Ligand SMILES: Nc1ncnc2c1ncn2[C@@H]1O[C@H](COP(=O)(O)OP(=O)(O)OP(=O)(O)O)[C@@H](O)[C@H]1O
């Protein structure tokens with residue numbers, strides 16, 4: 001085929017198709033890079049104006065409330081919510097991942113449980129909101145509160161944490177387990193001293209991803225934890241302000257585009273930091 | 289797979305007990321979610337005019353007397369949104385998947401991967417806001433619409449949001465196709481695009497369906513972004529330029545204003561249950577398709 | 588029950604005894620009727636083509652076979668000093684401490700060099716008044732690694748070379764104070780000098796414990812072993828002193844293997 005002096009028509013057609021295909025693939029790929037870059041750039045350009053130390057720490061002010069001032073309480077509230085969610089979800093997810101990857105790898109029961117975990121990840125976030133409202137807020141009488149929202153966020157984070165922890169543990173080669181157990185030690189010792197240490201980077205990457213996701217998610221906490229405005233301290237049984245819901249209210253009530261830009265930028269910058277951290281951790285995890 | 293074998297000490301047995309709690313916590317939470325959403329839907333269901341009325345016959349007018357509680361308008365909005373956004377997102381997402389797994393040189397892939405993760409990670413509210421200041425304002429300014437909030441605006445942003453999920457799942461499916469299959473076809477003198485279209489894509493079909501299904505699931509369950517862009521009108525939308533109110537937006541708008549136990553509350557939980565069931569069935573389908581994709585790849 | 592009671596004058600005592608052992612992975616038979624005995628205070632070398640089941644036999648002897656999910660002992664017996672190794676009431680932890688195994692793939696645990704050595708001691712607690720670093724140094728010296736690492740005992744073990752890692756694994760097993768030792772190609776990544784040093788250590792250890800040494804080197808078997816068993820296809824094709832097992836009169840398949848002809 002390389003020696004043919006004159007490519008046949010069919011051949012030229014194939015060549016053209018090849019070209020077209022390559023061009024289209026590159027087009028899609030470049031879009032995949034340019035789209036996120038332009039969303040972030042867009043927010044950067046207009047958001048940096050609003051960003052200042054005061055914006056990050058002050059409470060919302062002005063009339064209508066939120067048109068001036070800052071987002072301090074929202075940052076606080078978001079951190080508290082995610083902290084509670086993580087405190088509940090992480091031990092459970094870690095235990096579950098250890099069970100699935102160490103005690104029952106490749107058994108029916110672990111496939112089923114893993115399937116259910118993925119189902120949990122597939123529950124639409126607004127349904128978590130409905131559930132959290134009916135169960136935690138109304139049924140358990142927690143009220144719209146930090147506690148109720150934190151527990152809902154625990155459910156949101158749980159599957160992400162479990163799946164990533166399971167992957168991190170699976171990345172530790174079987175010879176490590178064998179070498180450790182061959183010395184006559186028990187599982188608890190191997191898990192604590194070898195497996196968790198070997199997998200720490202991957203585990204932490206999962207935590208970072210889960211936190212990054214939870215910080216930005218508004219639907220599960222909209223009716224379970226948040227109010228439009230609140231200042232002065234956190235209480236488990238008190239509602240909170242959060243970053244994503246604050247942004248939502250600013251836009252939905254047409255309060256202030258500038259403040260909204262600032263809030264959106266804070267969310268995106270946080271995400272960038274989280275993603276970069278997860279990327280670095282996964283690199284470390286791949287070459288310990 | 290290699291595990292640790294049977295427990296070796298009493299503290300091992302205790303530890304495994306604790307771990308089992310974690311392994312079953314997901315199942316428990318899922319069951320609790322399904323149970324409570326169903327319970328709340330059932331409690332006030334008597335005030336709703338049957339399943340037919342709920343799903344398509346009745347309008348959503350909880351304040352009329354007598355109130356009617358139908359979610360037909362929302363189902364219609366959801367369907368229009370999903371179809372429109374996926375019409376863009378599936379070809380683009382699979383295109384990116386092909387690029388990532390078959391075409392991209394390693395350095396480009398090293399940029400593409402985190403870019404897609406970023407795109408997937410940007411919070412929905414931020415997308416909603418972004419769509420508001422770009423698409424909605426653009427429609428108002430450039431096309432002179434009185435209000436730029438419409439299904440089209442929501443669909444545009446929704447497409448952007450689901451693309452990374454479709455892209456990464458399809459790239460995964462394509463990468464699972466064995467290399468020798470490609471090499472064999474290439475050695476027969478076929479061009480690369482021919483091999484990809486005729487051999488690789490065909491082999492990866494179940495995985496590509498899984499990618500599309502994942503996109504569908506995300507599109508159906510996306511809440512905040514569509515809520516901020518769709519216009520939130522309870523009239524059934526006629527075209528994409530009309531305002532609409534998909535299921536998720538209906539839930540987010542109305543839940544805060546309905547008392548527990550009322551028919552309206554039940555209608556909202558009924559809609560939530562429907563959404564949950566659809567999402568879980570799609571997930572089950574994805575699970576089956578993915579396993580088939582991997583089995584194909586290895587077998 | 589202590590194997591170190593010298594028995595130079597006593598009649599030959601058997602440490603490990605394996606009788607008609609059949610082991611399957613999934614459905615595939617790997618060991619197909621292995622019978623052999625390892626005498627006290629001696630080194631048995633096991634040779635054989637790759638994949639013939641040598642590592643599998645070692646796994647049986649220190650009960651790590653049960654870590655392989657689909658491995659199954661279909662038939663046969665294996666015992667250590669009269670103790671049935673398949674006995675369900677036998678605590679695998681104790682057996683694994685008594686019968687040390689140095690696995691084929693050398694592995695560093697994610698901790699310092701000294702902590703790697705002390706891994707088992709910290710669990711079993713047999714300090715007997717010795718300070719951790721002293722104990723680690725002493726054992727490392729016996730494995731022939733101390734000179735190279737004595738200034739960096741607290742550095743991560745992951746930085747060691749493969750040959751150093753092999754000696755670290757030997758030290759890790761020795762620190763456990765085993766009563767018997769199973770080594771799976773312990774010198775596959777070592778230079779001749781280190782190999783000889785390891786062999787010297789093994790000869791010393793063999794004064795009071797039975798040792799099973801899986802090796803791919805016929806010459807090594809001739810140098811250190813008291814007995815040799817050659818595995819072919821999951822069976823013992825020849826057994827005896829090195830001369831008997833690998834000498835001219837043996838099974839023709841064994842001769843092919845020893846002399847490097849393909850079967
Ligand atoms: N976990 C396992 N599952 C299934 N088969 C296995 C497993 N481990 C080993 N085998 C198979 O059992 C056979 C014997 O394995 P074993 O590791 O005992 O061989 P070996 O004699 O030590 O070989 P080598 O000299 O290469 O180390 C091989 O064919 C191997 O493929």
Ligand SMILES: [Mg+2]
Pocket residue numbers: 641642643691771
């Ligand atoms: Mg081996």
